[in-house]
Amino acid sequence: MDFPTMGDLADKWLEVHARVPNGFMKGRPFTQSDWQFWCTANFYRVRVGAEFVHPDDATDENPVLLNQAFVYRRAQVVAPQKTGKGPWTAAIVALEAVGPSVFAGWAEGGEVYRCSDFGCPCGWGEKSHRVPAFVYQDGEPMGMRHPSPLIQLTANSEEQVKNVYRPLSAMIRQGPLSELLLIREGFIRIVGESGDDEADRIxxxxxxxxxxxxxxxxxxxxxxxxxYTTTNKMVEVAETQRRSAAGMGGRSLETTNAWNPVENSTAQRTFEAKSDDVFKFFRQPPAHLSYKNKRERRQIHEHVYKGSPWVDLNSIEAEAAELMQSDAAQAERFFGNRLVAGDGQWMDMPKWATKAAKRDLPFGAKVCLGFDGSDNDDFTGIRLETLDYYQFTPTYGAANRRTLWEPKAWGGRIPKDEVRAAVEEICAKYNVVRAYLDPQFWETEIDEWASKYGDKVFVKWPTNRITSMWASLERFQGDVYDKDARFRHDDDDQVKIHVANAVIRARGLDPATEKRRYFLGKLTDHQKFDYAMSSVLAHEAVCDAIAGGALEEEPDEYVYF
Incomplete structure (x- = not known):
């Protein structure tokens, strides 16, 4: 690894203490696959410069570093069914209970991890043990056992908890963990370094x-x-657990299949959060592959199940094909590891992903602007698009904030002064040739911009006009879907979420084409799509500007004397 981690120590400790819980390999040493080791290495990645305080020297003002020793406070692992999330999670639980899960300083080189130093009688670290001792390298972070672990295994139902509890119990029964972890009725007692400590448990x-x-x-x-949703009250459970862990320097680990974006689950909230101290592992298949195509579905399965050699892809294909007949979206989430909301989604997100291509723009570049605003509930966003169809989210201010505003991040209301400052900076940095702005809640501001920058440039464009909006949506979607179209975008993660959230709300037939007209809506209140509307307006502005002659070279102006 090219970063400091206790993951190598954890890997060897698991090989010595944990056992394969079931199958023909049952009872053999537990060895991590590539994706499992990658997640372990990152979860136990230590901050450069973390200072070790010896337990004998610790005080309330200068405590032993627990979660603050690590780069990541918590982690999320998203993987399809049967990849091995349960056994791997069980192994991490055993490590957190009785293994080297706490940072113990930086090695000078040559130090040896000995289980006997931490109350484990297995003998690892001594010359007589079958597995060679783990010898630290110079500068490598060392690990020690948690002095008083209290661990909780959580799921929506007790049956679901067995996904982790069952392999953990099997690991305990089959190897040296049985000396340290005692299976009781409904819980597991952790034997302390002194051989006591009734309070330590799982x-x-x-x-x-x-x-x-x-x-x-x-x-x-x-x-x-x-x-975990608000309906089943598991969002509250997860948040309560994390608060309880935070107060004790504890950490947490989420594992899940791909979720249904309609439900606003804990997994979705974690994935969409902007926290830098949450490690996320979500191996998604190539965007251009279609799950409906059998040949391409096989390629998707090969991609997302890589590193899980125990999985029979023929069996997975059989299950997926059968489920596709009744619930295609669920099949794609469970086995294809994709976030699919189901019928009614406006944008085919794999096709959206194929248009991602980031690039830099020069000062003074010609652009068009799309603006969809709100007051205190929905979001407000500005998207720009060049005259050669490259769309992006600009930034503004000394902090380089993106021009995407969420009310809860600004005290519950959209910060209009921030939006004004952003528009002013955009107009100073780029040559805005046309801007389409939805006027609801922003009539006065748009009038001010039109007065300052020109009423032929800043144009009110109401998005509640069904016929016009439908035509714009169709044009935008068509240019995304057309593989030969030049449209590209910056792959902004927040915009991607909004585009995926948008669903079709049908209206009457168009009398000229006899096609069903529609506008965009959301399945639930939390699934905002305002940034998608900004994107559509920016694209419409570009197309209209080009039709109006924006690509023509401006004539040189001469003054004759």
Whole structure:
């Protein structure tokens, strides 16, 4: 690894202590596949410059570093069914319970990790052990056992918890973990370094078993977080657990299949959050491959199941093909590892992804602007597009903020002064030849911009005109879908979410074409699509500007004396 991590130590510790929980390999040493090791290495990635405080020297003002020693406070792993999330998660739970999960300083080189130093009688680290000792290299982060672990395994139902609890129990019964982890009725007791400590344990939490919420935990597993919603109250459970862990320097790990974007699950909230201290592993298949095409579906499965050699892709194909007949979206989420909302989605997101191509623009470049605004509920966004059809989100101010504003990030209301400043900077940096702006809530500001920059440039474009809006949506979608069209975009992650959220709301037939007209809507209130509207308006402005002669060279002006 090219970054400091306790992942190599964790990998060897798991090989010595954990066992393959089932199948023909049952009872053999647990070895991580490539994706499992990558996630472990990142989860135990140590901050450069982290300072170790020896437990004997620790005080309230200068404590031993727990979660703050690591780059990532928590992690999310999104993978299709049967990739091995359950056994890997069980192995990480064992590590957090009785293995080297706490940062113990930086090695000078030559130090040896000995299990006997941490109350484990297996003998690893001694010359007589079958597995060679782990010898630290110079500058490598060292690890030690947590002094008082309290761990919670979480899922929407007790049956779901068994995805982790069952392989963990099998690992314990089959190897040296049985000396340290004692399986009891409904929980697992963790034997402390002194051989005691009744309080150290691994508990189960579900929607029907929530009594232990609020306990000061050291680690939490949130399995299938894509099923945690406000309706089943599991979002509240997950957030309560994370608060309980934060107070004790604890950490958490989410695992899940791809979720349904309609449900606004904990998994979706984690994935869309902008926190830098959350590690996310989500191996998505190439965007151009269609899950409906059998040959391409096989390529998708080969991509997302890479590193899980125990998976029979023929069996996966059989299950996926059968499920496709009744619920194609669910099949694509479960086995194709894609975020698919289901019928009614306006944009084919794999086709949207094929148009991603970031580029830089020179000062003074000709652009058109699309603006969709709100006041205090929906979002406000500005998108720009060049006259050769490259669309992007500009930035403004010293902090290079993107021109995408979410009310909750600004005290519950759209910051109009920020938007004004952004428009002013955009007009100073680029040559804005046309701007289409939805006037609702922004009539006065648009009038001001039109007065300053020209009423032929800043134009009110109401998005509630069904016929005009439908034509613009059709043109935009057509230029995205046409593989020969020159339209490209910057792959802005927030815009991508909004484009994916937009669903079709049908209206009457167009009398000229007899095609069904529509406009865009959202399935649920949290699924905002305002940035998609900004994108459509920017593209419409470009097409109209070109039709109006914007590509023509401006004649040189001469003054004769």
């Amino acid at each position: 508990d189960v939490v579900s929607s029907s078993a929530r009594s232990r919420l609020g306990n000061p935990i050291s680690f939490a597993v949130q399995d299938e977080s894509g099923t």
